[in-house]
Amino acid sequence: MYASTQVQPRVWIGCLACYNGGDLVGDWYDGDMAGLVTPADLHGRTTSHEELWVMDHDGFSGALDGECSPDHAAEVAEALAELTDDESSAFAAWFQLYAERDEPDGWVEQFREDYRGFHDSEADFAREWFEETSSEEERARLNQWPFYDIDWERAAQELFTGGFTSEETLGGIHVFYAA
Incomplete structure (x- = not known):
C-alpha cells in the first residue's frame, strides 16, 4: 500500500x-x-x-x-x-546526485543520513547550521559586534566547498552532506 x-x-x-x-x-x-x-x-x-x-x-x-x-x-x-511527502522531492534531488544504483536496500537510510533540510539559500543554511551546532555562549555573541556582521554568504562558500552540496528547487534549496 x-x-x-x-x-x-x-x-x-x-x-x-x-x-x-x-x-x-x-x-x-x-x-x-x-x-x-x-x-x-x-x-x-x-x-x-x-x-x-x-x-x-x-x-x-x-x-x-x-x-x-x-x-x-x-x-x-x-x-x-517509505518516504513522507516532504521527503520525496528532496529524495529525488539526492537520488540524482548520490544514489548508488546497485544498492537499493540502503537508499532511504543513506538519504536520511545525508539530508540537511530545505533552506531559503546557502547563506541561510550557514547561519542555521552555526546556530544548531554552536554553544549557547557562541550564539549569544551573534547579537554583539562584530558577530552580527558575519558575511553568511562567505561562510556558506566555505561550507559548500567542504562537503555540503545544495540542489536548487522551487523556493529554496535542499542541502546534503555526503562525506
Missing part, C-alpha cells in the same frame, strides 16, 4: 523486441510491481520475446529521469513508498 498522498508511481513497460520490429506493445503498471511483469503479461500469451523496458513513468517525483529496467523502477518506487 502506498501510504503517501503523492501519486502512486506508475510505469509504462514495453516489449523491446516488438519496439525494434516497429510495433509498440506495452501497458501501464504500478511502479512497485514493475519487476514482476513478464513478456507473457504484455502479450497476453506465451511469447519468445524476452526483454522488457520502462519507456515512460509517472509519479516518481523526479527520481527517474528517462528509461530504465522494470527492476530498477520497482526499486525506486519501493524507496519512494
Whole structure:
C-alpha cells in the first residue's frame, strides 16, 4: 500500500523486441510491481520475446529521469513508498546526485543520513547550521559586534566547498552532506 498522498508511481513497460520490429506493445503498471511483469503479461500469451523496458513513468517525483529496467523502477518506487511527502522531492534531488544504483536496500537510510533540510539559500543554511551546532555562549555573541556582521554568504562558500552540496528547487534549496 502506498501510504503517501503523492501519486502512486506508475510505469509504462514495453516489449523491446516488438519496439525494434516497429510495433509498440506495452501497458501501464504500478511502479512497485514493475519487476514482476513478464513478456507473457504484455502479450497476453506465451511469447519468445524476452526483454522488457520502462519507456515512460509517472509519479516518481523526479527520481527517474528517462528509461530504465522494470527492476530498477520497482526499486525506486519501493524507496519512494517509505518516504513522507516532504521527503520525496528532496529524495529525488539526492537520488540524482548520490544514489548508488546497485544498492537499493540502503537508499532511504543513506538519504536520511545525508539530508540537511530545505533552506531559503546557502547563506541561510550557514547561519542555521552555526546556530544548531554552536554553544549557547557562541550564539549569544551573534547579537554583539562584530558577530552580527558575519558575511553568511562567505561562510556558506566555505561550507559548500567542504562537503555540503545544495540542489536548487522551487523556493529554496535542499542541502546534503555526503562525506
